[in-house]
Protein backbone atom coordinates (compact mmCIF):
# COMPACT_ATOMS: atom_id res chain seq x y z
CA UNK A 10 0.00 0.00 0.00
CA UNK A 11 1.09 3.54 -0.69
CA UNK A 12 2.27 5.16 2.54
CA UNK A 13 3.05 8.87 2.43
CA UNK A 14 4.33 9.32 5.97
CA UNK A 15 4.52 7.65 9.38
CA UNK A 16 5.25 9.86 12.36
CA UNK A 17 4.64 10.31 16.07
CA UNK A 18 2.59 13.23 17.36
CA UNK A 19 -0.48 13.96 19.48
CA UNK A 20 -4.02 13.51 18.25
CA UNK A 21 -5.33 17.02 17.67
CA UNK A 22 -9.02 16.39 17.03
CA UNK A 23 -11.97 14.63 18.56
CA UNK A 24 -12.52 12.24 21.41
CA UNK A 25 -8.88 11.33 21.90
CA UNK A 26 -7.38 14.81 21.60
CA UNK A 27 -3.99 14.93 23.27
CA UNK A 28 -3.32 11.18 23.08
CA UNK A 29 0.22 10.33 21.97
CA UNK A 30 -0.16 8.53 18.68
CA UNK A 31 1.64 7.07 15.70
CA UNK A 32 0.10 8.40 12.49
CA UNK A 33 0.09 6.26 9.34
CA UNK A 34 -0.87 8.36 6.33
CA UNK A 35 -2.10 6.25 3.43
CA UNK A 36 -1.84 7.86 -0.01
CA UNK A 37 -4.83 8.15 -2.34
CA UNK A 38 -8.36 9.54 -2.23
CA UNK A 39 -11.18 9.74 -4.75
CA UNK A 40 -12.39 13.09 -3.43
CA UNK A 41 -10.93 16.53 -4.13
CA UNK A 42 -12.00 18.66 -1.20
CA UNK A 43 -11.55 22.39 -1.58
CA UNK A 44 -10.05 22.70 1.88
CA UNK A 45 -8.02 19.47 1.86
CA UNK A 46 -5.02 19.92 4.17
CA UNK A 47 -3.21 16.85 2.81
CA UNK A 48 -3.34 17.19 -1.00
CA UNK A 49 0.04 15.46 -1.19
CA UNK A 50 -1.72 12.30 0.10
CA UNK A 51 -4.97 12.71 -1.75
CA UNK A 52 -6.18 12.92 -5.36
CA UNK A 53 -2.75 13.35 -6.90
CA UNK A 54 -0.58 11.32 -4.57
CA UNK A 55 2.90 10.83 -5.94
CA UNK A 56 4.74 10.89 -2.64
CA UNK A 57 5.70 8.10 -0.29
CA UNK A 58 6.59 4.49 -0.85
CA UNK A 59 4.89 1.17 -1.34
CA UNK A 60 5.09 -0.81 1.90
CA UNK A 61 3.65 -4.12 3.03
CA UNK A 62 1.47 -4.24 6.13
CA UNK A 63 4.38 -5.87 8.01
CA UNK A 64 6.74 -3.04 7.05
CA UNK A 65 4.23 -0.46 8.26
CA UNK A 66 3.80 -2.36 11.53
CA UNK A 67 7.57 -2.41 12.12
CA UNK A 68 7.76 1.37 11.70
CA UNK A 69 4.81 1.90 14.00
CA UNK A 70 6.40 -0.31 16.67
CA UNK A 71 9.59 1.76 16.49
CA UNK A 72 7.63 4.91 17.39
CA UNK A 73 6.52 3.38 20.74
CA UNK A 74 3.10 5.12 20.93
CA UNK A 75 0.00 3.65 22.62
CA UNK A 76 -2.38 4.88 19.89
CA UNK A 77 -2.15 4.46 16.15
CA UNK A 78 -4.16 6.63 13.75
CA UNK A 79 -4.62 5.27 10.24
CA UNK A 80 -5.41 8.32 8.13
CA UNK A 81 -5.05 9.60 4.62
CA UNK A 82 -6.03 10.31 1.97
CA UNK A 83 -8.78 7.75 2.36
CA UNK A 84 -7.53 4.56 4.06
CA UNK A 85 -10.82 2.73 3.43
CA UNK A 86 -10.10 2.75 -0.31
CA UNK A 87 -7.43 0.09 0.06
CA UNK A 88 -8.12 -3.51 1.03
CA UNK A 89 -4.61 -3.78 2.56
CA UNK A 90 -5.96 -1.55 5.36
CA UNK A 91 -7.89 -4.58 6.64
CA UNK A 92 -4.70 -6.63 7.09
CA UNK A 93 -2.83 -3.64 8.53
CA UNK A 94 -5.44 -3.01 11.22
CA UNK A 95 -5.60 -6.70 12.12
CA UNK A 96 -1.84 -6.71 12.70
CA UNK A 97 -1.91 -3.45 14.67
CA UNK A 98 -4.68 -4.82 16.88
CA UNK A 99 -2.61 -7.92 17.69
CA UNK A 100 0.06 -5.59 19.08
CA UNK A 101 -2.44 -4.18 21.57
CA UNK A 102 -2.45 -0.72 19.99
CA UNK A 103 -5.52 1.53 20.22
CA UNK A 104 -6.59 2.10 16.64
CA UNK A 105 -8.35 5.09 15.11
CA UNK A 106 -9.38 5.02 11.46
CA UNK A 107 -10.01 8.42 9.85
CA UNK A 108 -12.38 8.27 6.89
CA UNK A 109 -14.91 10.26 4.93
CA UNK A 110 -17.45 7.54 5.73
CA UNK A 111 -18.26 6.69 2.12
CA UNK A 112 -16.55 3.30 1.74
CA UNK A 113 -17.36 0.09 3.57
CA UNK A 114 -14.25 -1.96 4.29
CA UNK A 115 -13.90 -4.43 7.17
CA UNK A 116 -11.27 -3.06 9.55
CA UNK A 117 -10.29 -3.44 13.18
CA UNK A 118 -10.87 -0.11 14.86
CA UNK A 119 -11.42 1.18 18.38
CA UNK A 120 -12.62 4.52 17.02
CA UNK A 121 -13.88 5.12 13.50
CA UNK A 122 -13.56 8.84 12.96
CA UNK A 123 -15.95 9.84 10.19
CA UNK A 124 -15.65 13.24 8.54
CA UNK A 125 -18.70 13.71 6.27
CA UNK A 126 -18.08 16.09 3.40
CA UNK A 127 -20.54 18.96 3.13
CA UNK A 128 -21.08 21.11 0.05
CA UNK A 129 -18.38 23.44 1.41
CA UNK A 130 -15.87 20.74 0.36
CA UNK A 131 -16.79 21.02 -3.32
CA UNK A 132 -13.90 22.34 -5.41
CA UNK A 133 -14.47 25.04 -8.01
CA UNK A 134 -14.68 24.31 -11.72
CA UNK A 135 -10.99 25.14 -12.25
CA UNK A 136 -10.20 21.53 -11.19
CA UNK A 137 -12.06 20.32 -14.29
CA UNK A 138 -15.56 18.99 -14.84
CA UNK A 139 -14.59 15.34 -14.48
CA UNK A 140 -12.95 15.80 -11.07
CA UNK A 141 -15.76 18.03 -9.89
CA UNK A 142 -18.40 15.45 -10.89
CA UNK A 143 -16.47 12.61 -9.25
CA UNK A 144 -16.26 14.59 -6.02
CA UNK A 145 -19.98 15.35 -6.01
CA UNK A 146 -20.92 11.75 -6.79
CA UNK A 147 -18.73 10.33 -4.04
CA UNK A 148 -18.64 12.85 -1.21
CA UNK A 149 -21.55 11.37 0.76
CA UNK A 150 -22.97 7.86 1.23
CA UNK A 151 -25.54 8.04 4.01
CA UNK A 152 -26.14 4.26 4.07
CA UNK A 153 -22.43 3.54 4.50
CA UNK A 154 -22.00 6.22 7.15
CA UNK A 155 -24.94 4.63 9.00
CA UNK A 156 -23.37 1.18 8.72
CA UNK A 157 -20.09 2.47 10.15
CA UNK A 158 -21.96 4.13 13.04
CA UNK A 159 -23.79 0.87 13.75
CA UNK A 160 -20.67 -1.29 13.48
CA UNK A 161 -17.98 0.63 15.34
CA UNK A 162 -17.33 3.00 18.17
CA UNK A 163 -17.43 6.23 16.16
CA UNK A 164 -17.23 9.98 16.07
CA UNK A 165 -18.60 12.32 13.43
CA UNK A 166 -16.43 15.36 12.68
CA UNK A 167 -17.99 18.11 10.59
CA UNK A 168 -15.92 20.92 9.10
CA UNK A 169 -17.86 24.20 9.23
CA UNK A 170 -16.62 27.12 7.16
CA UNK A 171 -19.50 29.56 7.65
CA UNK A 172 -22.71 29.80 9.64
CA UNK A 173 -24.75 28.78 6.63
CA UNK A 174 -23.12 25.32 6.82
CA UNK A 175 -25.01 24.61 10.05
CA UNK A 176 -28.41 23.71 8.51
CA UNK A 177 -26.62 21.28 6.19
CA UNK A 178 -25.03 19.56 9.19
CA UNK A 179 -28.48 19.23 10.76
CA UNK A 180 -29.91 17.80 7.55
CA UNK A 181 -27.11 15.25 7.34
CA UNK A 182 -27.68 14.18 10.95
CA UNK A 183 -31.45 13.91 10.44
CA UNK A 184 -30.84 11.24 7.81
CA UNK A 185 -29.00 9.06 10.35
CA UNK A 186 -30.29 6.98 13.26
CA UNK A 187 -28.84 6.31 16.71
CA UNK A 188 -26.37 9.20 16.65
CA UNK A 189 -25.08 10.11 20.08
CA UNK A 190 -24.78 13.91 20.25
CA UNK A 191 -21.63 13.76 22.31
CA UNK A 192 -19.99 11.94 19.40
CA UNK A 193 -20.72 14.85 17.04
CA UNK A 194 -17.76 17.22 16.78
CA UNK A 195 -17.97 20.59 15.02
CA UNK A 196 -14.65 21.92 13.77
CA UNK A 197 -13.87 25.27 12.15
CA UNK A 198 -12.41 25.14 8.67
CA UNK A 199 -9.14 26.85 9.45
CA UNK A 200 -5.40 26.63 9.00
CA UNK A 201 -4.38 29.43 11.36
CA UNK A 202 -5.04 30.21 15.01
CA UNK A 203 -6.65 33.51 13.91
CA UNK A 204 -9.17 31.71 11.69
CA UNK A 205 -9.99 29.25 14.46
CA UNK A 206 -10.55 32.11 16.89
CA UNK A 207 -12.82 34.00 14.45
CA UNK A 208 -14.98 30.95 13.67
CA UNK A 209 -15.11 29.81 17.27
CA UNK A 210 -17.26 32.89 18.03
CA UNK A 211 -20.28 31.42 16.24
CA UNK A 212 -19.42 27.71 16.16
CA UNK A 213 -18.80 27.08 19.87
CA UNK A 214 -22.12 28.60 21.06
CA UNK A 215 -23.99 26.66 18.39
CA UNK A 216 -22.32 23.35 19.39
CA UNK A 217 -23.09 24.02 23.06
CA UNK A 218 -26.71 24.90 22.36
CA UNK A 219 -27.18 21.69 20.36
CA UNK A 220 -25.25 19.54 22.89
CA UNK A 221 -22.60 18.67 20.32
CA UNK A 222 -18.89 19.10 20.98
CA UNK A 223 -16.93 22.11 19.74
CA UNK A 224 -13.60 20.89 18.42
CA UNK A 225 -10.78 23.35 17.80
CA UNK A 226 -8.12 21.81 15.61
CA UNK A 227 -5.54 21.59 18.37
CA UNK A 228 -2.71 20.47 16.07
CA UNK A 229 -2.87 23.92 14.43
CA UNK A 230 -2.85 25.70 17.80
CA UNK A 231 0.03 23.51 19.05
CA UNK A 232 2.21 23.34 15.95
CA UNK A 233 0.82 25.61 13.22
CA UNK A 234 -0.23 24.24 9.85
CA UNK A 235 2.74 21.90 9.44
CA UNK A 236 3.21 18.42 8.04
CA UNK A 237 4.16 15.60 10.35
CA UNK A 238 2.09 16.90 13.23
Ligand code: SF4
Pocket residue numbers: 038039040041042044045046047048050051052081082083109
Ligand atom coordinates in the same frame (compact mmCIF):
# COMPACT_ATOMS: atom_id res chain seq x y z
S1 SF4 B 1 -11.49 13.23 1.82
FE1 SF4 B 1 -9.83 13.99 3.11
S2 SF4 B 1 -7.94 13.43 2.01
FE2 SF4 B 1 -9.64 13.24 0.54
S3 SF4 B 1 -9.66 15.23 -0.53
FE3 SF4 B 1 -11.12 15.35 1.19
S4 SF4 B 1 -9.95 16.25 2.90
FE4 SF4 B 1 -8.46 15.51 1.35
